[in-house]
């Protein structure tokens with residue numbers, strides 16, 4: 001059992017970039033908001049300040065990375081197209097994360113099944129596999145929900161600063 005405290009932090013970051021649509025060529029300076037989460041451990045409740053700082057740093061770094069992802073997949077305000085390459089990369093990453101979480105869940109399930117079946121036979125097997133499937137399912141659900149929020153909400157996190165667009 002882990003003795004200590006896990007600190008979590010959520011931070012947002014704002015970056016200024018230039019958006020250029022590969023479809024119609026529309027270009028505009030933009031302000032992009034990224035959101036990141038970070039965690040830091042303080043084992044045995046020591047170094048709480050350090051853990052908080054690590055959580056904060058990680059959240060800040062992830063927020064900046066998130067802003068770049070959002071900028072890459074935001075639909076063009078002019079023609080409503082997303083960069084097909086960035087969109088594909090985003091979806092591939094999501095798929096890989098799902099496969100990874102599934103593999104992780106299978107590994108947990110297999111280990112628990114072996115451990116538990118030694119003690120309590122087939123019930124242990126069911127429990128072990130069930131735990132693996134549940135943890136994978138929960139992880140995949142959370143991951144996919146976050147990715148969908150980024151995909152659908154990208155447009156809300158980008159402010160197009162180009163002036164004089166009669167449209």
Ligand SMILES: [Zn+2]
Nearest residue numbers: 021024076079
């Ligand atoms: Zn466009």
